[in-house]
Amino acid sequence: MFEVADLSQASPATVSRCGMVYLEPSILGLQPFVECWVKKLPDPIFKHYExxxxxxxxxxxxxxxxxxxxxxxxxxxxxxxxxxxxxxxxDCFIQPFRPREVRFENKNLL
Known part of the structure; x- marks a missing residue:
């Protein structure tokens, strides 16, 4: 693992092998985090997306x-x-609207 100030000396191949690019939170802003969360809301809540x-x-x-x-x-x-x-x-308030996972302890019952 290494850290550089920017990617000015990195080739596209180097960047693609690494598979990640770090962006300062101040550059990215907060809206992408909120939008990502809102898009994952369960259906009964997602209809209130806007x-x-x-x-x-x-x-x-x-x-x-x-x-x-x-x-x-x-x-x-x-x-x-x-x-x-x-x-x-x-998310704590929305939890009752999320579908529950059904877990079987004994797979022989399936």
Whole structure:
């Protein structure tokens, strides 16, 4: 494993062999994380895709700005970490709408 500042000296073959490219969170932004999560919502919730996406678009950035301005953090956080935590909290509320996996302990019963 190695880390470089950029890929200016790397050939396309080197990049493809590695199979990953790191992007700074500040470059990527938070919206791709939210969109990825929203697209994985279960069907009963996914039908509200537009409304959920709009709520995140309207309130995520202002909420993060409020936290940065008004909250004293004992342990510093990143906006991406706070966004992931928010998504995990939403997942807790959505859990009853997710289909349950059926697991069989005894495969002979199948």
């Amino acid at each position: 409304a959920i996406n709009q709520l995140f678009n309207n309130y995520l950035e202002p909420s993060l700005k409020f936290i940065r301005k008004n909250v004293k953090e004992i342990i510093p956080t990143y906006d991406s970490n706070l966004t992931f935590s928010l998504i995990k909290m939403f």
